[in-house]
Amino acid sequence: MKAHVVGAGLAGLGAATALAARGVAVELSEAAAQAGGRCRSYFDPQIGLVIDNGNHLVLSGNQAVHEYLARIGASDRLTGPVETQFPFVDLATQRAWTVRPNAGAVPWWILSPSRGVPGAKFTDFLAMAGLLRAKPGQRVDEAVRCQGPVWERLMRPFLLAALNAEPESAAAELAAQVIRETLARGGAAYAPRVPSPGLSATFVNPALDYLEARGGTLRLQRRLLKLRTDGERVTGLEFSDGLVEVAARDRIILAVPPWVAKDLAPQLTTPERFEGIVNGHFRVRTGDGSARIIGVLNGTVEWIFCFEDRISVTVSGANRLMSTGREDLARQFWADVSLALDLGPDLPPWQIIKERRATFLATADQQARRPAARTAYTNLVLAGDWTATGLPATIEGALRSGARAAGLVQEAFA
Structure with a gap:
C-alpha cells in the first residue's frame, strides 16, 4: 500500500507530508533537479547571494500554511511585524503612509486618520463590501466601483498581489474569498509574514527531512511521461527512468502544473490562460x-x-x-x-x-475551468493551486489542495 505523489512543489510536498504523518508510505517524484517548484531558493552567482526565485508573501491567517509548517517543524521560520501594518509610498506624489489595522474583527481603524488610508471616508470602505456579495461569473468591477482612495491606495494593490491579475477584470468570487479570509476577519488575520531566511529553508528542506525521517522516498529528475489506464484506474506510471506498476491499493496524487496534467490526462478541464x-x-x-x-x-x-x-x-x-x-x-x-x-x-x-x-489567469472563465481533486480514475486525485481550492493561485491554495488530496487518499486506505 503506497501513495505515489508526482510533483514536489508545495502542493505535492503538502500532500506527501500529510500522508507521511498518517503512516502512509510515500514515493515523491519530481521532474526537476530540485524540489519546491515555483517556491524555492538558490545561490545566484550574478548577485553573489542565495535568493528566492520569487517573493512569496503569506499572511498570519493562512491556516493551511501554519498547519503545514507546524507539521514539518518550521513554524518559527516566518517573520514579520508584531502589529499588522502595510507601509505605502506613492511615487507620483512622494506621499508615504502606513495602514495599521486593529487586531479585532470590528474595524475601528478605518476611522483613524493615523491608521487608515489617506483621504478615505467611512463610506469608501463600506462600498468595498459589495465584493462579499459577488456572484460566480462576475468581474470585480461588476461587483464594486473600482475607484476612490480605498480602492486605489489599499484594495487594488492588495488584490493585484493576491490574484496576480488586473483586479478590475479578475473573478469577483476569488477576490471575495480572499477578503473573507483576511480583511473581513480583522488585522490579526492578515499580518504580513515573510519566509526567513528563504523559501527553501522554510517550506522545502524541512519537508524533505520530515519525509526522509518517516521512510518516504524522493526521486528527482524523474519526469512522468504517461499514465497507463484500464479505463477505470491508473495501472502504471511511465516515468523517464522506467515503468512503475500501480498496485490495486496504491493511490496517485498528480501535483504537476495544469499544462502537464492536461498532457497526461487529456480529458481534464484545466485553466489554459x-x-x-x-x-x-x-x-x-x-x-x-x-x-x-x-x-x-x-x-x-x-x-x-x-x-x-x-x-x-x-x-x-x-x-x-x-x-x-x-x-x-x-x-x-x-x-x-x-x-x-x-x-x-x-x-x-x-x-x-x-x-x-x-x-x-484569475478571471471568471479560467476560474470555471479549475477541476476538483477527484478525477474519473478511482485511484488518481489532483493537487495544485490551479485546482478548485476556492482561492487564487497562492501558497495557501497550494497547501490546501495538498491537504485535500491527502485526505482523499487516506479515505481510500481506511
Missing part, C-alpha cells in the same frame, strides 16, 4: 535583518521587500513585461526603489527572474 510575475533582486545591505514590506503606487514596482543583505521587488500581472530586456527592467525597478527608499541612483548587483506562467 496564465499570467506572469517578474521579480528583481539587488545586493544592498538594508539593516538588522528584519524584513520590511512596502507597497508602491504609480511605479513599475508594486512591492519592495527589504532583507538584511538585499532588496527584492515584485511586479504582478506582468505579462506586459516579458519581452522587456532584463537590464532595462533592472534599471526601471531600481529607479523606483531608489525613489521610494531615498537611495542612490547607481545600479547595484542585480538579478531579474521572469516567471512566464506563474499562475493561472
Whole structure:
C-alpha cells in the first residue's frame, strides 16, 4: 500500500507530508533537479547571494500554511511585524503612509486618520463590501466601483498581489474569498509574514527531512511521461527512468502544473490562460535583518521587500513585461526603489527572474475551468493551486489542495 505523489512543489510536498504523518508510505517524484517548484531558493552567482526565485508573501491567517509548517517543524521560520501594518509610498506624489489595522474583527481603524488610508471616508470602505456579495461569473468591477482612495491606495494593490491579475477584470468570487479570509476577519488575520531566511529553508528542506525521517522516498529528475489506464484506474506510471506498476491499493496524487496534467490526462478541464510575475533582486545591505514590506503606487514596482543583505521587488500581472530586456527592467525597478527608499541612483548587483506562467489567469472563465481533486480514475486525485481550492493561485491554495488530496487518499486506505 503506497501513495505515489508526482510533483514536489508545495502542493505535492503538502500532500506527501500529510500522508507521511498518517503512516502512509510515500514515493515523491519530481521532474526537476530540485524540489519546491515555483517556491524555492538558490545561490545566484550574478548577485553573489542565495535568493528566492520569487517573493512569496503569506499572511498570519493562512491556516493551511501554519498547519503545514507546524507539521514539518518550521513554524518559527516566518517573520514579520508584531502589529499588522502595510507601509505605502506613492511615487507620483512622494506621499508615504502606513495602514495599521486593529487586531479585532470590528474595524475601528478605518476611522483613524493615523491608521487608515489617506483621504478615505467611512463610506469608501463600506462600498468595498459589495465584493462579499459577488456572484460566480462576475468581474470585480461588476461587483464594486473600482475607484476612490480605498480602492486605489489599499484594495487594488492588495488584490493585484493576491490574484496576480488586473483586479478590475479578475473573478469577483476569488477576490471575495480572499477578503473573507483576511480583511473581513480583522488585522490579526492578515499580518504580513515573510519566509526567513528563504523559501527553501522554510517550506522545502524541512519537508524533505520530515519525509526522509518517516521512510518516504524522493526521486528527482524523474519526469512522468504517461499514465497507463484500464479505463477505470491508473495501472502504471511511465516515468523517464522506467515503468512503475500501480498496485490495486496504491493511490496517485498528480501535483504537476495544469499544462502537464492536461498532457497526461487529456480529458481534464484545466485553466489554459496564465499570467506572469517578474521579480528583481539587488545586493544592498538594508539593516538588522528584519524584513520590511512596502507597497508602491504609480511605479513599475508594486512591492519592495527589504532583507538584511538585499532588496527584492515584485511586479504582478506582468505579462506586459516579458519581452522587456532584463537590464532595462533592472534599471526601471531600481529607479523606483531608489525613489521610494531615498537611495542612490547607481545600479547595484542585480538579478531579474521572469516567471512566464506563474499562475493561472484569475478571471471568471479560467476560474470555471479549475477541476476538483477527484478525477474519473478511482485511484488518481489532483493537487495544485490551479485546482478548485476556492482561492487564487497562492501558497495557501497550494497547501490546501495538498491537504485535500491527502485526505482523499487516506479515505481510500481506511
